[in-house]
Amino acid sequence: MNNETRVAVLVDCDNTNPAAVEFALRMVAKFGRVVVKRGYGNHATLANSWRDTLVSLAFTPCLQYQYAAGKNTADMALALDALEILFDQRADCFFVVTSDSDFVYLCRKLRERGATVYIVGEAKTPTALRNASDQFFEWMPPTSVQASPAVPSTPPRPKAEAPVVKRRPKFVVEAVTLLASDTPEGKVHLSTLGQYLRRTNPEFSPAAFGYSGLLEMIKSYDLIFPKKEDGGHYTVRLAKEQAPAGEQI
Known part of the structure; x- marks a missing residue:
């Protein structure tokens, strides 16, 4: 089927x-x-x-x-x-x-x-x-190409691409805290987290914050921790729960 x-x-x-x-x-x-x-x-x-x-x-x-x-x-x-x-x-x-x-x-x-x-x-x-x-x-319309005037005496220098600024919005940590608190293991599936973030904000995309995907974005945080489980999927929990006794995050 x-x-x-x-x-x-x-x-x-x-x-x-x-x-x-x-x-x-x-x-x-x-x-x-x-x-x-x-x-x-x-x-x-x-x-x-x-x-x-x-x-x-x-x-x-x-x-x-x-x-x-x-x-x-x-x-x-x-x-x-x-x-x-x-x-x-x-x-x-x-x-x-x-x-x-x-x-x-x-x-x-x-x-x-x-x-x-x-x-x-x-x-x-x-x-x-x-x-x-x-x-x-x-959808972003393609940038219109303006007609250039006379050929300049020296060729223009290629513009350097602006570096991608990676950001770590607080609402991701808040989402993990909320979702993980409802589970006995204190963790949430990465896919569930992604669905929640898109449901709360349909425009959410890791690319908008400088990342190729949600996993890469999660790995950049200090307060949350991704883990690859035995089945190959990832879960996310608060990082402080992974710290050994006496160690601070």
Whole structure:
């Protein structure tokens, strides 16, 4: 029996850059198999660049005419289709590509029914929509290349890359303290810790603090201690519990 997660990718074309869709699909690949791919918009939106994007990435275009000025029927169609997909059990994980806060309630209803919801949006995405999801992925538009003036007399020196500043936020220690206190062993699985951090802040990512992963981030702390267990998985506990008697951390 195949237990692979089934994912529906629903794109709000009226409030999204076409270039964000490929980024969304790269994120989706981490979570499961895409079974539904749809793009929603009006007749003006689903043309030109959006038409090319939807065709090349094998999305089903869902054209919604505006029956009255100022009424966005595409949003309602996306929301209704999402609920139908959930009730028909075609997917249990949803990637909604949008920066529109109108979808906050949809995210809440999907999660209430047991679905996992991810949002892919731009920096302008409201906080309410970010927090309504299980995890938020921010898409950054590529930096525009400005036309350079006349060729300079001497070639410019390559800019040195800014060093990555590694930070150790206090909330990670607080999370370990909270989760480990509920266990008789005084430790928490690394995966459970990661899930908790993403649930409390859908934007959480070790990369934002200068680390390649959560384990590397945990190892940088003095107050918490990771340990590789016999099964190969890692657990995390407060470091003071690992110190020999009389030794201070």
